[in-house]
Amino acid sequence: MSQFSTSNFKLGIICGGQLGRMLGLAAANWDITTYVLDATENCPSSKSCDVHVLGHHMDYDAVYNFGKKVDMLTFEIEHVNMEALRKLKSEGLKIFPDPELLAIIQDKGIQKQFYAEHKIPTSPFDLYDSKEGILEALNSGQISFPFVQKSRAAGYDGKGVAVIQSAEDLHKLMDTPSMVEDAVAIDKELSVIVARNERGETKCYPIVDMVFNHEANLVDYLLCPADVSQNIELQCQEIALKIAEQLDLVGLLAVELFLDKKGNVLVNECAPRTHNSGHHTIESNYTSQFEQQLRAIMNYPLGDTTIKTPAVMVNLIGEDHYKGPVYYEGFEEVLRISGAHPHIYGKRETKPFRKMGHITVLGSTVEEAVSKAKMIKKTIKVIST
């Protein structure tokens, strides 16, 4: 008789940011022992997980040795040393999602090729080795403004992305292997999270509408349920399910999509993990995305994703021009707003546009939640002391 709960079972989580932290809190609820690998002392997960192992996720030895300590491995980031993961897998360690799935997602070029091969709608693209190649393609008319360049290797929270509207933006071009795609005339940016377990059971969350702060290139707030037709919602969920099946996913996959101005749904990109666009599920859905990840990787039945209450999620982002020990100005005032739930990630230092926490606010309607969210955004500021 073995089980994950109240046992010596050890779940390893690679990287200990806010996603690992909230996964650790969900695991604590089932009394699962969690190990986290992170190179930073006092990383957000260091408090919520049982054992913090210091080490870098891109370092072969750190990842390999960490894997040898645990019974199952998952991650909160897709950039992990692949060689170590493959070696661990070959030695029998359960790793979810699978390293080969990570290999597809890690490289934004291969990710796009995967969509093309599997006839998953996405904007037209080409791969380039250097800045020079892109400039040549522009000159020859193969690329036209506006377009988006994404570095193939890097990319998290908008890093490694250049939006080129016109010749004036060409100085932003990165001189690195990259994927260049047509800029989409965006009506809405949507997200859907899908879970799949080893038995192939799947569950989709209701789709969310992500409203962007274009200055920080981060989600400003997101709302759920999204104001789109049932037809669009179904299209998004079908696409997410198809990707999950084609990738043979075990775990969660967050699929970011564009609804363009002509009403087409196009995949932007995927992340095989819990996601910023699923934080509201802690309060607003029957099953949070963090519990769902546990269910999926442990091959348990997947949880109901029904919405309990409409919700808006506001990221708490470090104010521009502030750097140093963090202070949440207006924290108490926010608690006066009915249904507002702050989540503080425990990062000691703020810096411009750093994700320091989030606030989920519930309402009996989305409109009510949006109006509270706007009040919250005016009330709280992440500054330094």
Place this chain on the structure above:
Amino acid sequence: MSQFSTSNFKLGIICGGQLGRMLGLAAANWDITTYVLDATENCPSSKSCDVHVLGHHMDYDAVYNFGKKVDMLTFEIEHVNMEALRKLKSEGLKIFPDPELLAIIQDKGIQKQFYAEHKIPTSPFDLYDSKEGILEALNSGQISFPFVQKSRAAGYDGKGVAVIQSAEDLHKLMDTPSMVEDAVAIDKELSVIVARNERGETKCYPIVDMVFNHEANLVDYLLCPADVSQNIELQCQEIALKIAEQLDLVGLLAVELFLDKKGNVLVNECAPRTHNSGHHTIESNYTSQFEQQLRAIMNYPLGDTTIKTPAVMVNLIGEDHYKGPVYYEGFEEVLRISGAHPHIYGKRETKPFRKMGHITVLGSTVEEAVSKAKMIKKTIKVIST
């Protein structure tokens, strides 16, 4: 600029059972540093709190020294060394609820006298020093069957309580200072949790209906919203608010009440802390009782207590005849039930009737949640390996 969140602020919690554990998880969400005092290694809170100090809650030195390490003190149990609390308070430590409030609640005789003095409806009672005194009162006709004897000093989870239906039960009488009250002809056992902060702001939770397992003398399951008239709900909430005001409460107070067969509402007893009858609030209310306790003791605005979804809570209690390393038989099957959320407290050993965890199950109606709860009770068994 000072704040509780992401600071060096240390919250001390006396006793590290499941209530302390879930309070620790709520505090983690706001990045509050938690210290717990508990005499048991691997107590349920030891994983969710930041620092576990080994020591007994009734030991003067343990409590006093623990208090000196923290910036604010609260507890998950009402039986704490009073002398140490008073000394700490005199030295300026913030202790919520106040030690003098604990002194009233700790002694079931004084607690009853408090209700009588403040005209709070409760069943008629008398105090006795010994078993002999009770037998004399029976002989003289001052007491009549059925009645309930409660030890003045002890009492948690039905311990220290003797229900005397007839002369045949007289062997159950405890020879200790006790409070004897008329047995109430119970229609329903209800509970209401009230929160109050230092500014005197108050919030009541919707009342819950507690269905008892009389063999174990523990709640079998509870449901919310309770099936009572609005008038009864208001009466319960008014009583709870009145007690909270009269006690000058800062924190939470769980008020257990009887609805008798004539439709009268009578207070059974109170606990100045989070309570088993509030566990469902984690999933089913805008604000959980654990977050509410933090808000109350930190003098923050109190959270909205509105119900998001009807819920039933089932205690996971050690099966009779099993003692040893715990195994949750049927855990996976329970996860198949939509809206079922297990909370495992992390106690390594089960024993008959020990509270090992709970499962909250949500439904679109109470009836649906009750029928799922009945299925859960048939599915899961807490046994030993």
